[in-house]
Amino acid sequence: MHALLAAGETNRGALARSTGLSAATVATVVSDLLAGGIVTEVRLTSGRVGRPTTTLRLNGNRGRIVGVDVAETYVRAVVFDAALDELAQTEVATDEHHDEPDYVIDAIVNALDTALKAADATRDDVLGVGISLPGGMQHWAEVSVVVPNATWHHIDRLRERIGLPMVVDNPLKAIATAELWFGEGRRRSSMVTVNLGTGVGAGIVLEGTILRGSQNTAGEWGHSLLSFEGRRCRCGRDGCVEAYVGVAGIQRTLSEIDPGHPLAAEPMQREFIKALPAALEQVPPDPAVAETIERTARYLGSAIADLVAIVNPEMVTLTGWTAWALGDHLVPAVRLRVLQEAPGDSAADLDIAVSSVRGGSVATGIATIALERFLGDVGLLTTRVPTAL
Amino acid sequence: MHALLAAGETNRGALARSTGLSAATVATVVSDLLAGGIVTEVRLTSGRVGRPTTTLRLNGNRGRIVGVDVAETYVRAVVFDAALDELAQTEVATDEHHDEPDYVIDAIVNALDTALKAADATRDDVLGVGISLPGGMQHWAEVSVVVPNATWHHIDRLRERIGLPMVVDNPLKAIATAELWFGEGRRRSSMVTVNLGTGVGAGIVLEGTILRGSQNTAGEWGHSLLSFEGRRCRCGRDGCVEAYVGVAGIQRTLSEIDPGHPLAAEPMQREFIKALPAALEQVPPDPAVAETIERTARYLGSAIADLVAIVNPEMVTLTGWTAWALGDHLVPAVRLRVLQEAPGDSAADLDIAVSSVRGGSVATGIATIALERFLGDVGLLTTRVPTAL
Numbered sequence: 001m002h003a004l005l006a007a008g009e010t011n012r013g014a015l016a017r018s019t020g021l022s023a024a025t026v027a028t029v030v031s032d033l034l035a036g037g038i039v040t041e042v043r044l045t046s047g048r049v050g051r052p053t054t055t056l057r058l059n060g061n062r063g064r065i066v067g068v069d070v071a072e073t074y075v076r077a078v079v080f081d082a083a084l085d086e087l088a089q090t091e092v093a094t095d096e097h098h099d100e101p102d103y104v105i106d107a108i109v110n111a112l113d114t115a116l117k118a119a120d121a122t123r124d125d126v127l128g129v130g131i132s133l134p135g136g137m138q139h140w141a142e143v144s145v146v147v148p149n150a151t152w153h154h155i156d157r158l159r160e161r162i163g164l165p166m167v168v169d170n171p172l173k174a175i176a177t178a179e180l181w182f183g184e185g186r187r188r189s190s191m192v193t194v195n196l197g198t199g200v201g202a203g204i205v206l207e208g209t210i211l212r213g214s215q216n217t218a219g220e221w222g223h224s225l226l227s228f229e230g231r232r233c234r235c236g237r238d239g240c241v242e243a244y245v246g247v248a249g250i251q252r253t254l255s256e257i258d259p260g261h262p263l264a265a266e267p268m269q270r271e272f273i274k275a276l277p278a279a280l281e282q283v284p285p286d287p288a289v290a291e292t293i294e295r296t297a298r299y300l301g302s303a304i305a306d307l308v309a310i311v312n313p314e315m316v317t318l319t320g321w322t323a324w325a326l327g328d329h330l331v332p333a334v335r336l337r338v339l340q341e342a343p344g345d346s347a348a349d350l351d352i353a354v355s356s357v358r359g360g361s362v363a364t365g366i367a368t369i370a371l372e373r374f375l376g377d378v379g380l381l382t383t384r385v386p387t388a389l
Numbered sequence: 390m391h392a393l394l395a396a397g398e399t400n401r402g403a404l405a406r407s408t409g410l411s412a413a414t415v416a417t418v419v420s421d422l423l424a425g426g427i428v429t430e431v432r433l434t435s436g437r438v439g440r441p442t443t444t445l446r447l448n449g450n451r452g453r454i455v456g457v458d459v460a461e462t463y464v465r466a467v468v469f470d471a472a473l474d475e476l477a478q479t480e481v482a483t484d485e486h487h488d489e490p491d492y493v494i495d496a497i498v499n500a501l502d503t504a505l506k507a508a509d510a511t512r513d514d515v516l517g518v519g520i521s522l523p524g525g526m527q528h529w530a531e532v533s534v535v536v537p538n539a540t541w542h543h544i545d546r547l548r549e550r551i552g553l554p555m556v557v558d559n560p561l562k563a564i565a566t567a568e569l570w571f572g573e574g575r576r577r578s579s580m581v582t583v584n585l586g587t588g589v590g591a592g593i594v595l596e597g598t599i600l601r602g603s604q605n606t607a608g609e610w611g612h613s614l615l616s617f618e619g620r621r622c623r624c625g626r627d628g629c630v631e632a633y634v635g636v637a638g639i640q641r642t643l644s645e646i647d648p649g650h651p652l653a654a655e656p657m658q659r660e661f662i663k664a665l666p667a668a669l670e671q672v673p674p675d676p677a678v679a680e681t682i683e684r685t686a687r688y689l690g691s692a693i694a695d696l697v698a699i700v701n702p703e704m705v706t707l708t709g710w711t712a713w714a715l716g717d718h719l720v721p722a723v724r725l726r727v728l729q730e731a732p733g734d735s736a737a738d739l740d741i742a743v744s745s746v747r748g749g750s751v752a753t754g755i756a757t758i759a760l761e762r763f764l765g766d767v768g769l770l771t772t773r774v775p776t777a778l
Contacts, residue, residue: 209596213579213700213735214578214579215735215738217733218699218700219699220699220701220732221698221699224698224699225614226614227618227619227628235733237694237730244617302617305613306613309606310610310696312606343609343624346609349604
């Protein structure tokens, strides 16, 4: 499945080569997938001499998968076909100052329905819905959003309102899945994807497998220390990475540099981040903003060096809306800082880049988890992937 | 092999049950190990009715394995039989202010020869020598000790002086191996062992496998940040965990609390650490030392909380000579701090304890790696374990 998704169109011989499986195994798996309607084949004979070639691809028409990315400032629902090609998406802006469960559930249902309508799909077409909720999922049965402190015991209500096969996981697992299936994870055995937005975290892939940890909270690097007894983080701990490189942290850095700067008072995080590249690109560049980006790169580089020290991955990718907006301005300075700060030569061969998974890696990743779940439920995926719910 | 070592004495049926392998596979593997002289069997028939029982155990007499733990303040060589039962050990004190390669190589050879003599063994008996050198091993071919800054390109000279089959790895991989074969790793799928001494690091076991990282430097948590732009660490970075909970860091904390304290001027690290429990146990306890231990527990707890945030293990064990000396005084306060500082409830089910692997987990672990290498070299271990050299 993984090889087929990565290749788009392929054939049995190429699948055997790319997976290292025997031709017989590939034939068996493909025939199961064909019988289940997951894969289609196209026979190409016209204009050719000799044996006809058979091309395989995922059968997008088998149904629809929806990925929902619930963030602090928006809910985005993306409708994919069963080959995980994007059909439509909807974004509902939410106010980061409200996080009451009903407010969030309303936004999820609203985004889902609007996106389905935009994709010309009905609920009957939907094979599965994946919902990414911020924070760690602590228990398989009782999902909690640990960051910020609010605890969610409202999954049953959400499930009822959605009324479709549903999986819930956290954005770190979603971005790791997206990177594993569609990004650098296809080529690397170990990598970390750093998610930068209101919240900050890391999706960790080791030996081709997503690191979940004993309570599915692995990757909460955003709440590891950057500075002992440093800035108070909204999670309650002092000195977390997120308090420096999350959007509120970046804004606080600007306030420290120039308390009177107009952007220091911008109430909406998305507007604040959008304004930064513009301020850098004006002539001359806004000096307080330039200094803010420089300090943020130092903070981020030091925090990524900690990941290198502990996990020593082959590559680090940056994703999330802050990374899309500021990546070009941050990456060179971050690279330099990581080289200086990682132990010994451990970062000498490390690649750091903005993720190549575009268009919302959280939504793409959580949809992939929903597709995996669906394939598992119909008995077509033997290596069952653990998901939170 | 792992199941056999863990069990001590067992039989084929119990091995099949404990490993989940089929009876036929166990029979094949056992017969290879018997033929190679690695395993012996004892037939028990007398005084019994019915089928004779056959008990298997590792054949300790097959030869000797030596584990050498090279630390900043000592070199310890431990001679094991081929069942990894300890026969003898020697410790050569070294001066932490000297780290010239020849000085260190002399100490290694001296410790090795003395330990062999004490075990009544000759070089001909030795199946393999494992040598743990501090710092990360960056490349499989060119070993470097990255922390402190000195780089070691002297492995060839060491190999020549040793004159026996030799593997080199770093202490973090050694303690993880010891914990995996003899400690909590037998019962846990994910765990972190924190090594506390002059240097500080973490051996990380995930899904029953030691995390090495892309350059074998995973686990260099001692050189992750505790405090941004904090205390200068001997690795050159500012604010590393080691600068607070390594021995020199603990001594610095005491100096900050009471600059005139006699222990603040103790020139030898081992003497300094040995004096702390005594100072705590006197009536009344030495107030500056008590405050030092309290602060150290806060630092260590915060730094362990970072490991929990990123890796989310089931258990954390503490090992190394500082842990043996101060563990009882540190663990309760460390536990409390980790609970407060780890994200959400991610530490709620976490066990923290001093490692049950006694008598030098670095030497035991590196000897185990040497045994694995020997078994691989003679074709008796099919899953070849990666080692640095």
